[in-house]
Amino acid sequence: xxxxxxxxxxxxxxxxxxxxxxxxxxxxxxxxxxxxxxxxxxxxxxxxxxxxxxxxxxxxxxxxxxxxxxxxxxxxxxxxxxxxxxxxxxxxxxxxxxxxxxxxxxxxxxxxxxxxxxxxxxxxxxxxxxxxxxxxxxxxxxxxxxxxxxxxxxxxxxxxxxxxxxxxxxxxxxxxxxxxxxxxxxxxxxxxxxxxxxxxxxxxxxxxxxxxxxxxxxxxxxxxxxxxxxxxxxxxxxxxxxxxxxxxxxxxxxxxxxxxxxxxxxxxxxxxxxxxxxxxxxxxxxxxxxxxxxxxxxxxxxxxxxxxxxxxxxxxxxxxxxxxxxxxxxxxxxxxxxxxxxxxxxxxxxxxxxxxxxxxxxxxxxxxxxxxxxxxxxxxxxxxxxxxxxxxxxxxxxxxxxxxxxxxxxxxxxxxxxxxxxxxxxxxxxxxxxxxxxxxxxxxxxxxxxxxxxxxxxxxxxxxxxxxxxxxxxxxxxxxxxxxxxxxxxxxxxxxxxxxxxxxxxxxxxxxxxxxxxxxxxxxxxxxxxxxxxxxxxxxxxxxxxxxxxxxxxxxxxxxxxxxxxxxxxxxxxxxxxxxxxxxxxxxxxxxxxxxxxxxxxxxxxxxxxxxxxxxxxxxx
Numbered sequence: 001x002x003x004x005x006x007x008x009x010x011x012x013x014x015x016x017x018x019x020x021x022x023x024x025x026x027x028x029x030x031x032x033x034x035x036x037x038x039x040x041x042x043x044x045x046x047x048x049x050x051x052x053x054x055x056x057x058x059x060x061x062x063x064x065x066x067x068x069x070x071x072x073x074x075x076x077x078x079x080x081x082x083x084x085x086x087x088x089x090x091x092x093x094x095x096x097x098x099x100x101x102x103x104x105x106x107x108x109x110x111x112x113x114x115x116x117x118x119x120x121x122x123x124x125x126x127x128x129x130x131x132x133x134x135x136x137x138x139x140x141x142x143x144x145x146x147x148x149x150x151x152x153x154x155x156x157x158x159x160x161x162x163x164x165x166x167x168x169x170x171x172x173x174x175x176x177x178x179x180x181x182x183x184x185x186x187x188x189x190x191x192x193x194x195x196x197x198x199x200x201x202x203x204x205x206x207x208x209x210x211x212x213x214x215x216x217x218x219x220x221x222x223x224x225x226x227x228x229x230x231x232x233x234x235x236x237x238x239x240x241x242x243x244x245x246x247x248x249x250x251x252x253x254x255x256x257x258x259x260x261x262x263x264x265x266x267x268x269x270x271x272x273x274x275x276x277x278x279x280x281x282x283x284x285x286x287x288x289x290x291x292x293x294x295x296x297x298x299x300x301x302x303x304x305x306x307x308x309x310x311x312x313x314x315x316x317x318x319x320x321x322x323x324x325x326x327x328x329x330x331x332x333x334x335x336x337x338x339x340x341x342x343x344x345x346x347x348x349x350x351x352x353x354x355x356x357x358x359x360x361x362x363x364x365x366x367x368x369x370x371x372x373x374x375x376x377x378x379x380x381x382x383x384x385x386x387x388x389x390x391x392x393x394x395x396x397x398x399x400x401x402x403x404x405x406x407x408x409x410x411x412x413x414x415x416x417x418x419x420x421x422x423x424x425x426x427x428x429x430x431x432x433x434x435x436x437x438x439x440x441x442x443x444x445x446x447x448x449x450x451x452x453x454x455x456x457x458x459x460x461x462x463x464x465x466x467x468x469x470x471x472x473x474x475x476x477x478x479x480x481x482x483x484x485x486x487x488x489x490x491x492x493x494x495x496x497x498x499x500x501x502x503x504x505x506x507x508x509x510x511x512x513x514x515x516x517x518x519x520x521x522x523x524x525x526x527x528x529x530x531x532x533x534x535x536x537x538x539x540x541x542x543x544x545x546x547x548x549x550x551x552x553x554x555x556x557x558x559x560x561x562x563x564x565x566x567x568x569x570x571x572x573x574x575x576x577x578x579x580x581x582x583x584x585x586x587x588x589x590x591x592x593x594x595x596x597x598x599x600x601x602x603x604x605x606x607x608x609x610x611x612x613x614x615x616x617x618x619x620x621x
Contacts, residue, residue: 002295005063030317050088354384448574
């Protein structure tokens with residue numbers, strides 16, 4: 001069986017959710033608090049007691065499709081609707097059929113986000129070691145969480161090993177008696193015969209273990225010690241010595257292998273929880289190879305899982321809408337928003353991270369994110385910082401504004417903060433390009449805010465002896481100005497280059513209306529376009545204009561340094577100034593930034609107040 005349609009209403013915080021034409025892989029995405037987990041719980045409750053969800057007023061309604069002949073035969077039809085009382089009766093009859101531990105058919109398996117494995121109770125000794133694979137177990141065992149099933153999984157493995165040994169021993173005894181009675185010799189194919197009659201039940205678990213955690217390999221379990229072990233580099237270790245993420249995927253996959261589900265609906269709440277992205281990927285790939293005709297429903301925040309599933313069914317669960325309209329939004333690869341986000345090196349999956357996303361521009365965006373986070377210190381918990389790569393990915397602020405920042409995408413709002421060097425040159429140009437959702441720092445780099453001589457002096461108070469120049473704001477300012485003075489030509493070159501790059505724009509010799517042309521016609525069109533581009537660039541790169549602009553920028557920086565005002569702190573690249581200062585002070589630049597942020601908290605005004613104000617405006621929109 002598989003879900004073709006899910007409808008839910010008045011299931012707080014979900015007011016109206018409707019998604020149909022679901023594929024074999026369904027991803028429910030969205031930020032925290034929109035009701036994804038609550039939706040999964042409601043689906044499970046509907047399966048466990050469909051009678052309570054039948055009728056026109058049902059809060060949850062499921063359309064279920066048969067995936068095997070047995071289901072079609074039992075139902076007398078290809079589909080069931082849970083809101084129909086007769087169909088609900090047919091569904092519960094199928095679900096309550098006796099199920100063997102190792103043959104989970106036409107049912108539901110649930111894996112919750114809390115998959116912590118508690119202490120495993122020892123297996124009680126008994127002389128009766130029947131094959132646990134063929135035992136019938138409760139019909140709704142799969143609805144419960146993995147936490148409640150893992151002890152059953154381990155005990156079943158130990159019992160299976162023991163029952164196989166008992167079976168092989170009994171079979172050998174029978175063959176010996178038969179040989180003695182008939183006075184025949186033991187067949188040369190005895191080992192092959194025993195292997196065929198009693199295959200190694202652990203082999204499939206070993207293969208899955210290696211697929212997940214190679215080069216580690218699973219050691220044959222010993223029922224006597226009741227402990228799973230693995231081997232690496234010739235040494236054996238208990239499973240408990242694996243990392244938490246490794247233990248988690250082993251727990252999940254072993255439970256899944258034991259049930260060997262077929263024609264089942266498998267629900268996963270946050271499969272990526274606590275897992276490295278690569279391990280999460282291997283987990284999902286391994287599960288897909290187990291059983292047949294299974295449908296997976298993933299409730300996730302993972303951009304990687306969302307993006308990898310765009311050719312299946314991805315449903316974004318938006319916050320409740322004022323008009324009560326459908327909160328289920330289908331996401332596809334060719335979605336306009338997905339294409340726009342690719343401009344920033346992002347995928348549509350980031351919409352699952354939060355309701356207010358602030359894109360952080362910067363060549364070292366991961367470091368910038370840490371720095372911004374340290375500066376803000378949890379002031380705005382609703383804002384989620386998302387690295388957006390270097391400024392080279394921001395090809396057009398006009399496109400960025402139109403396709404991303406000015407839109408509320410399924411209840412998620414986008415903002416962006418950039419270093420000033422990423423924006424149009426000149427303060428007036430930068431101010432004109434800004435909007436309520438796009439802000440440029442007033443200084444060249446984020447590091448330019450780390451050049452307050454008073455804060456820097458306080459950093460060295462407990463590190464340097466009395467009289468050290470590093471404890472004197474005056475001496476520190478002088479050192480910073482000296483460093484900045486050596487960078488005047490560098491800063492002027494950067495600013496001038498950026499200005500004329502904007503004037504020239506992008507080179508394009510692509511002609512219009514070139515379809516159906518001969519080669520000679522195309523050559524003529526391309527050369528004509530190239531000549532036009534050459535003339536445009538030459539006009540934008542007049543020598544006298546370059547000289548004029550360069551002198552203007554350099555003079556402005558030099559005057560600021562000479563007059564000893566703070567304008568140079570905004571104009572000279574702060575990354576280089578701070579790095580050179582840290583080197584003179586024999587202190588790692590990263591450590592200096594961390595200590596500077598801590599000291600700045602007690603300063604009035606806060607040297608980062610400009611940055612904090614930008615995020616405050618984002619937060620209040």
